[in-house]
Amino acid sequence: MKAPPDTWQRAQAWVGQGVDAIDTPSLVIDLDAMERNLARMATFARERGLRLRPHAKMHKSAELSRLQMAQGAVGVCVQKTDEALRLAAAGVGNIYISNEVIAAHKLERLAGAVRDRAARFALAVDSAEGIDRLAAALQAAGVHEAAAIDVFVEIDVGQGRCGVPPGEAALALVRLIHQHPAMRWAGLQAYHGGAQHRRGAAERADAIAASAQAVRLTLDALRQHGLHAPLVTGAGTGSLVNEAASGLWGELQAGSYLFMDADYATNERDAASPVFEHALFVKSQVMSRSADHAVCDAGHKSHAIDSGLPRVAHPAGLVFANGGDEHGVLRAAAPGAPLPALGDTVWLIPGHCDPTVNLHDFFVGVRGGLTQGHVERLITIDTRGALA
């Protein structure tokens, strides 16, 4: 009775199609804008002699990781073991898990990938137990090579989440790392995510000045015991000009610069920052109309709302209100202004890139702009749902 499902299964976008034909809601990259962001960030890092290791927790894509590395990035960061292993399987050669891993079975899988040289890996630690467990996993996997994995000691530079306190506390961990030949102490992880979302440029500068003081205190404490950190790594899109100017950080982990989002756009831009453009959009369609509002087919299963609702990029003059999981409610920003008609396209700028990307299985890459452009390629979101 049933026909083969491929006659009516979804086809969200085909290469070569015009933008109009992209099904909704879809996550669309303006490739031209993204490539400008990519180039501006590469230039910024190169001109300052800083390493760039973009955070792939944001785009979750092996293809975009490779694109960043082709423009000079030394590798990528991730937050989760599964992200690291999937990107390694997809050919990304240098991956830093900038986060603590404690589960023995996660460390077993990571150690297996280290042994098999699936990529060059690094890991953050903030406890003796974390180091002991990593050592046990490397030993069990038969990793005998010296410096087979890089290990960063995380210090809490203001985020109040992971990391040991600044100063002396790092010393015992560095010494413990040095007891394990398979590990190479790679330096300090010093990341203050919260600082990036303070609206004023001066507020962000103040927050990172405090982070820098925490880094300095730790470097001094280590130096007094003859330990010289090879590198300090951290910084994100919202604050990176401050870390870059400090003379302490040698590696930037920014991720969002590639796409930007409505939350970052709300920040007062720092004059020293490259100009990054919105390159990530949710294409949606009006599927219901009433006298005073339109309803589009994108709700918070299409875009994350942890950093606020999406902004309407086009058409102008619309305000997006929460319509639940599958709907967005659009009202005129000014009384009497026109509302879109049934079937009209509405382009949204997500409030926050990272968890929005994690809702989708692929990006639709558009060349030539969102009005006249065409679908150049589909980009797989390889580590979508890679939570473990």
Next chain:
Amino acid sequence: MKAPPDTWQRAQAWVGQGVDAIDTPSLVIDLDAMERNLARMATFARERGLRLRPHAKMHKSAELSRLQMAQGAVGVCVQKTDEALRLAAAGVGNIYISNEVIAAHKLERLAGAVRDRAARFALAVDSAEGIDRLAAALQAAGVHEAAAIDVFVEIDVGQGRCGVPPGEAALALVRLIHQHPAMRWAGLQAYHGGAQHRRGAAERADAIAASAQAVRLTLDALRQHGLHAPLVTGAGTGSLVNEAASGLWGELQAGSYLFMDADYATNERDAASPVFEHALFVKSQVMSRSADHAVCDAGHKSHAIDSGLPRVAHPAGLVFANGGDEHGVLRAAAPGAPLPALGDTVWLIPGHCDPTVNLHDFFVGVRGGLTQGHVERLITIDTRGALA
């Protein structure tokens, strides 16, 4: 140089394993609790002579859809065309898209599935254009059979989103549906999602009393023109006792009752409602500790936060604070109370089931409780990311 990735690819849970071995973060169903919820809801509907058509936008699973239908549900609801087509491909035989579809290519695919009898389908409409477009798609697909698809006219009963106003407005749409033999007018869609989250039972009763008045007004207007609605469908977990008692609704669309979530648990329970238990949990692990807090590995890529942060189910005495996309920060509810240690398991109750489920690829079904139980089966989340 690279080993086959399957030596270190993820294995989040294996059938037969104890609960302790489930990797984190994972979405875990307490199957015993879920089955009690399933039975209580089936009894509630059966005793009142009401049809039950649970909303599969919540669990997004063909297996759970079939389980509900095996216990008497007449079919399931979904919100999206792709959800309907994927569930049909997975063998669910009766599917109502309780939402408007306007895109021609979505309607083409739906019409193809109608023609191929992939399932019995229904669709909501709230505009003449929606009906015209559906008619065109059915014609183009070669659907000649009478009453090949059920069509409900949606009225706005208080949600302020989709639907025509109560009263006369439905009349023209019903008449238009009657002009197309391939469509069967199935009745009214009358759903007030917002009413379910009002905290007091009396507030919810008041909201649904107003919805009932809107339904009555519409039924009367139609009746004056000789049109008798075959069915009124709607209602959700938070308010269903009110719709059930009204004598107007003949079909309940509740979804969350199967799992429950922290948001529904905040509601004052209506004495007439079945008791539904929490059956959905995120298993997480402490991966960083400091003097005053613990950090677990579940953030808002693991659970949705649109209806608030998760509650900690176990261990007792912990408060969950937002730690961003990949972390949760746990603090003692009372000063000096113990915090979990590195590596400890923390069980979370998500704030909102539906968008939490949409973050995961499968459920880990546990039998025998979260302390001593084992993994009985993995349940695929078939329509995860089915947005179009």
